[in-house]
Amino acid sequence: MSTWRRLHVKVRAAQGLLTSSSRRPTEQHTWLQGHFTLCRGLSTGGPLRNDFFKDLEAQLAAMRKKAADALPGSGWTPFEINPNLPPERADIVIVGGGVIGWSIAYWLKQKERVRGGLRVLVVERDPTYSQASTVLSAGGIRQQFSLPENILLSLASADFMRNINEHLGVLNEDPVDLQFNQSGYLFLASQEVAHIMEENYSTQRYAGAKVSLLSPTQLKEKFPWINTDGVVLASYGLENEGWFDPWTLLNAFKRKAVSMGVIPCYGEVTAFKYTINVMTTADGEQVDFRRIKSVKVQMPNTLEYQPVECAIVVNAAGAFSGKLTEMLGIGLSSEDTITGIPLPVEPRKRYVYVVHCPDGPGLDTPFLIDYSGIYFRREGLGGNYIAGASPEEAEEPDISNLEVDHQFFEDKIWPNLAHRVPAFEKLKVTSAWAGFYDYNTFDQNGIIGIHPVVNNMYFATGFSGHGLQHSPAVGRGMAELILDGDFKTLDLSAFSFRRILDQEPMLERNIV
Amino acid sequence: MEALPYKRKQSLRRCCQGSPLLLLVARRPWSSSSAASPPPLHTKLLLFLTQRFYDVEMLLSWGSQMKRRGIQRKNAYYSYTQRFHGPNIAAAYYILSLRGGFKYVGQSDWFRADQRGRFSWDFLNHRDAHLEEVDMSNTVINYAGLWNLDGQRSLRTLSLRGCSEVDDWFLARLHMFQDSLEELDISHCPCITTGGLAALRNLKGLKRLDVSSLPWDFEPWVGRHPAGGNVAAVPHHR
Numbered sequence: 202m203s204t205w206r207r208l209h210v211k212v213r214a215a216q217g218l219l220t221s222s223s224r225r226p227t228e229q230h231t232w233l234q235g236h237f238t239l240c241r242g243l244s245t246g247g248p249l250r251n252d253f254f255k256d257l258e259a260q261l262a263a264m265r266k267k268a269a270d271a272l273p274g275s276g277w278t279p280f281e282i283n284p285n286l287p288p289e290r291a292d293i294v295i296v297g298g299g300v301i302g303w304s305i306a307y308w309l310k311q312k313e314r315v316r317g318g319l320r321v322l323v324v325e326r327d328p329t330y331s332q333a334s335t336v337l338s339a340g341g342i343r344q345q346f347s348l349p350e351n352i353l354l355s356l357a358s359a360d361f362m363r364n365i366n367e368h369l370g371v372l373n374e375d376p377v378d379l380q381f382n383q384s385g386y387l388f389l390a391s392q393e394v395a396h397i398m399e400e401n402y403s404t405q406r407y408a409g410a411k412v413s414l415l416s417p418t419q420l421k422e423k424f425p426w427i428n429t430d431g432v433v434l435a436s437y438g439l440e441n442e443g444w445f446d447p448w449t450l451l452n453a454f455k456r457k458a459v460s461m462g463v464i465p466c467y468g469e470v471t472a473f474k475y476t477i478n479v480m481t482t483a484d485g486e487q488v489d490f491r492r493i494k495s496v497k498v499q500m501p502n503t504l505e506y507q508p509v510e511c512a513i514v515v516n517a518a519g520a521f522s523g524k525l526t527e528m529l530g531i532g533l534s535s536e537d538t539i540t541g542i543p544l545p546v547e548p549r550k551r552y553v554y555v556v557h558c559p560d561g562p563g564l565d566t567p568f569l570i571d572y573s574g575i576y577f578r579r580e581g582l583g584g585n586y587i588a589g590a591s592p593e594e595a596e597e598p599d600i601s602n603l604e605v606d607h608q609f610f611e612d613k614i615w616p617n618l619a620h621r622v623p624a625f626e627k628l629k630v631t632s633a634w635a636g637f638y639d640y641n642t643f644d645q646n647g648i649i650g651i652h653p654v655v656n657n658m659y660f661a662t663g664f665s666g667h668g669l670q671h672s673p674a675v676g677r678g679m680a681e682l683i684l685d686g687d688f689k690t691l692d693l694s695a696f697s698f699r700r701i702l703d704q705e706p707m708l709e710r711n712i713v
Numbered sequence: 714m715e716a717l718p719y720k721r722k723q724s725l726r727r728c729c730q731g732s733p734l735l736l737l738v739a740r741r742p743w744s745s746s747s748a749a750s751p752p753p754l755h756t757k758l759l760l761f762l763t764q765r766f767y768d769v770e771m772l773l774s775w776g777s778q779m780k781r782r783g784i785q786r787k788n789a790y791y792s793y794t795q796r797f798h799g800p801n802i803a804a805a806y807y808i809l810s811l812r813g814g815f816k817y818v819g820q821s822d823w824f825r826a827d828q829r830g831r832f833s834w835d836f837l838n839h840r841d842a843h844l845e846e847v848d849m850s851n852t853v854i855n856y857a858g859l860w861n862l863d864g865q866r867s868l869r870t871l872s873l874r875g876c877s878e879v880d881d882w883f884l885a886r887l888h889m890f891q892d893s894l895e896e897l898d899i900s901h902c903p904c905i906t907t908g909g910l911a912a913l914r915n916l917k918g919l920k921r922l923d924v925s926s927l928p929w930d931f932e933p934w935v936g937r938h939p940a941g942g943n944v945a946a947v948p949h950h951r
Contacts, residue, residue, distance in 0.1 A: 363856060363882045367781060372774055383885040383912035411888065423914075439888040439915055443908070565914045582907065 283505055287466040287498050290510045291322040293683065294496050296470050296525060297517035298325025299335040300447065300669055301661050303454035304676025305515055307369070310461040312680050317462055322509060324498055326469045332603060334519050335451050335669055337636025339553060339578065339587060341444045341568050342670035343386040344410035345436060347401045347710040348646070350695050352408040354671040357691055359441035361673035362450075368673075369453040371460050377453040379445040384579070385438040387424070387567040389621070394572055395434040397710050402436055411440040426562040428623055437567065444568060444578055447669050454672075468498040470518075473528050474508065475655075489540055491529055491655045513683060515659045520548035520637040522662035529655055539654050542701060545643035546663040550598045552589055552635050554610050558628040559584040573617040585631070590614050605633040641665050644706035649678060650697035659683060660698065784878060787811060788858030798837070800864045804844060805836045807861040813849040817842040818867050843867040850874035850898075856883045868893050874923070875901040881909025888915040898923040 269275065293309060295302045306323050313319040330336045342362070344355045361368060366376045390398040398414075405412045414436050417429040423437075459465055474497070478490040495508040518525045523546045527533065532543025556577075566579040566586065577588035590613055592598065598606060610630060619626045641648065641663035648663040661679050664671060678693045688694060700707055752760075762769060787810070795803035805824065808815050809832040814825035817839055825848075826832040844865045855878035862868070868890050873879050879902045887894065894916050899905055900923045913919065 372770055372777075378906075380906070380908055381881060382908040383881050385912075440885050441882075443885075443911075564911055 283500060283503070285467065285500065286505070286507045287322055287324065287468065287509050288320070288464060289507070290320070291464070292320045292511065293322070293513045293515060294509055294511040295321065295323045295515040295517055296496070297519055297522070297662075298323045298455070298465065299330075299333050299517065299519050300451045300454060300672040301335075301519070301664070301675060302515070302517035303451060303458055304672040305517060305661060305679045306463040306676075307454050307458040307461070308676040308680035309683065310458060310463055311368075312684050321458075321463045322466055322511070323458070323463055324466050324468055324470055324496070326467070326501075328467045330448075330451075332637065334637050334639055336448050337553070337634060338447055338666070338669050339444065339568075339576070339589065340447045340669065341386065341442075341578065343438060343442045343568070344405055344408075345386055345388055345401065345412060345438055345442075346667075347397070347404060348695075348707065349404060349408050350691075350693065351646070351667065351671070351709065352405055352410055353691055354667075354674045354693075356409060356441065357674035357677070358671055362445065363441075365453065369457040371457055374456065377449065379449050379453075381445040382443045382579070383440075384444070384565075385440075385442045385567045387438075387569045388436045389420075389432045389569070389571050390434045390436075391431050391572045392433050398434050398436055401710065410438070412436055412438050424562070424565070424567075426622055426624060428621055430620070431572075442568070450669070450672070454676075466498065468500045468507075470496050470525065471499045471506070471528075472497040473514075475529060486538070488538070488654060489530075493529070493655065493657050513657050513659065515661060515679065515683075517661045519639040519662060519668065520546070522546050522639065522660070526652075526658075529658070531652070531655065539702065544648070544660070544662075545701060546639055546641050546648070548600045548637040549640040550600050550603070550635050551591065551638055551666075552598075552605050552609060552633060554588050554605075554614065554633045555580060555631050556586050556588060556625070556628040557584055557631045558586060558625055560624045560627065561586055562622060562624065569621070571617060571621050573621075575614050575617045575621070577618060577622075586625075586628075588614055588618055590617075600637070603635040603637075605635050607633065638666050639663055639668060643701055644708050646707050646709065647671065647675065647696050648698060648701070649675060649693050650682065650699075652698055653702060784853050784855060785857065787853055788855050788878075790857070790860050799840055801842060801844070802837060802840060804862050804865055805839075807858065808844075808847060808849065809836070811849065811852040811854055811858070813847065813852050813854070815844050815848065816846040818845040823848075846870040848872045849876060852876055853878050855879070856886060859883060859886050859889075863889055865890070866893055870894075870896040872896075872898040873902060874898050877903060880904035881906055881912065884909040885912035887912070891915050891917055894919060896921040900925040900927065903928060 295306055302323055302325070306321050309319055309321050327333065342355060342359060344352050344359070346352050346355065362379055362381060365379060369377050388398065402412060402414050414434060415423065416434070417432050420427060420432065420435045421429050455465070473493050474495040475491045475493045478492070480488050480490055482488055493511070493514050495510045496514060497506055497508050499506045516522045516525055523532075523544045526544040531540060534541040536542055561584055562579075563584075564579070564582065566577075568576065568578040570576045573590075575588060575590040577586050579585070580587045588610075590609075592609065592613070598609075607630070610633070615625075615628075618628075639662055643663075645665040646663070647665075647667070648660045650660060652658045652660060659679060659682065661675055664675075668675075674691060675693075678688055678691055681687065681689045682693075695707060791803040791807050794806050798806075805815060809824065809826045810830075812826040812830050814823050816823050820842070823846075824832065824836050844862070845867055846869060847862070847865075850872050851874065854873070854876055871887075871890070871894060873883075879899065881904075884899070884905065887897070895918050897913075897916070897919060905927055913922070
């Protein structure tokens with residue numbers, strides 16, 4: 202011990218020498234040194250000369266810790282642990298990090314009563330979102346639906362977007378700019394469907410949406426560039442309608458949710474571990490009740506995976522939610538039993554074409570939806586437009602890839618487009634992309650709520666193209682359903698899985 | 714959880730190095746060569762702030778929340794006034810409470826609140842008179858407050874010069890005056906973007922639009938205003 206002390210004294214003396222010699226030089230150096238002192242003063246606050254022994258002590262402590270870790274019974278392994286692995290336990294696992302998934306995560310955190318009271322994990326397969334419906338959509342929001350539920354969802358979502366910085370603003374970060382274009386939707390109806398438009402109009406007005414009906418003359422007056430041939434009636438949204446940047450909304454949800462403590466994870470859910478309880482109904486039918494115990498999250502590009510124990514799983518996997526449900530053995534047996542009914546959601550490919558037309562309608566282009574099935578809207582202010590259409594049921598394109606069929610534009614879209622807006626005769630397709638719809642084959646509406654025989658899996662999927670615009674309100678509804686046990690603000694019980702069991706589709710009465 | 718405060722500390726330190734004032738304070742310890750002296754005041758302050766990071770964050774967010782709530786309260790829907798005095802009095806009262814001014818149809822004198830927000834109550838005598846011109850410049854009118862003016866079908870002029878809460882959603886709601894509004898002044902409104910511009914197309918009778926000093930260049934689009942190109946924009950004051 203005494204030798205150690207002596208050594209200490211010596212080193213101190215040596216350091217003293219060193220410091221005094223370095224202090225001797227002229228005044229010019231003081232600035233540099235002073236600056237150095239400032240940094241030091243901020244970083245450590247302690248004198249420099251004890252550093253060596255402090256380090257030594259820290260090194261020794263680390264060594265002791267490592268030795269203790271290596272003893273049997275501790276969690277230490279010589280293998281490096283992937284820092285991106287999800288935690289072993291979470292309260293709620295949201296499968297699918299699209300806008301719906303992140304919106305649910307945000308609202309769950311927003312509604313938790315104690316900070317950190319809820320451990321929410323969002324699992325997303327693709328960090329680049331290259332196939333996600335959210336970012337490949339046209340980004341529109343409208344109130345012109347026929348079902349009051351859908352209209353109310355849109356109104357609530359528009360209200361959310363109006364106050365987006367109150368909801369999703371993060372302190373010390375830039376405010377969210379959705380780049381919302383207040384341009385409205387314009388629906389055009391032919392003779393056959395004009396009565397549906399009128400009915401929808403009264404439903405929309407009743408629900409509180411600001412929509413106006415236009416005759417062909419009024420239409421021509423308002424939008425002189427439209428060819429009104431075949432148009433009998435038009436409805437135009439005055440307020441809360443338009444389009445915005447989906448990527449911004451997704452990231453705003455994500456940023457806020459992560460700042461509130463939601464755990465993001467990039468991996469793929471490949472399996473569930475679940476228990477089955479066989480129960481007998483009053484009619485004597487045997488039903489297998491499932492309960493998910495853990496979710497297996499496969500990490501990308503490795504064989505590594507992590508089972509995440511959880512209490513609740515939210516299926517927000519969009520176009521791929523049907524596949525996710527199948528992993529629980531749902532929809533594999535005959536369709537007579539409850540277990541045999543599959544989730545009627547499948548991916549459908551939709552093309553979006555970007556066209557350039559300098560003589561096009563310009564600034565006052567609304568999001569126009571024609572009765573022939575085509576739609577188009579302005580994209581920026583440089584004479585670009587995006588257009589698309591839904592193909593016939595029999596001509597659904599192959600969904601194995603996201604390649605664009607340019608012939609579809611030539612055959613189905615351009616003729617109708619040029620008929621409606623003569624200026625589009627001279628357009629040029631500059632680019633195109635394809636995205637997936639989470640298409641609900643049963644009735645093209647969202648499925649929100651719990652699965653009847655999997656009592657801890659919640660659905661928020663199958664929105665068939667309205668997912669992005671309804672995401673804020675759907676997220677709020679889901680959070681209410683999960684945390685409060687029931688819908689509090691908007692009653693979304695009509696969207697539950699029950700309608701599929703009862704075979705009662707809830708169809709939109711559309712004009713296209 | 715521990716990593717964040719450290720990061721904040723780093724950024725705070727960087728801030729402090731950038732600021733000449735703090736540098737001045739920070740330079741003082743160089744003269745004293747004693748290394749064992751207690752850490753300087755600013756270090757202590759920064760350390761304190763780092764340790765209280767979440768509390769400071771909370772205080773700041775409460776501050777902005779309170780501010781927002783104040784604006785919301787000022788823009789509340791005057792349903793009580795409306796029920797007892799009718800929509801016109803409610804609209805007038807709302808405008809005066811926000812320190813704005815207005816003029817009734819067929820009258821020449823303006824009703825205005827003074828610098829300290831006081832106003833005369835003479836407008837209570839005009840129960841059935843409609844508003845013709847409204848000047849809300851430099852007030853905190855927002856989307857919600859616009860509801861109070863709903864039903865003013867003869868509003869011809871609306872000035873929103875320098876209103877910090879007027880945004881694109883506000884412009885979209887102006888469709889309530891679509892038949893009557895002729896003059897609109899949205900100059901110096903920092904929240905208006907090109908996205909809201911398209912909404913002005915609903916104003917059929919618009920004749921004069923003041924868009925000077927908006928954060929973006931409006932000029933190329935004025936001539937193409939959907940109201941038929943008859944909108945004369947006031948040139949930029951830049």
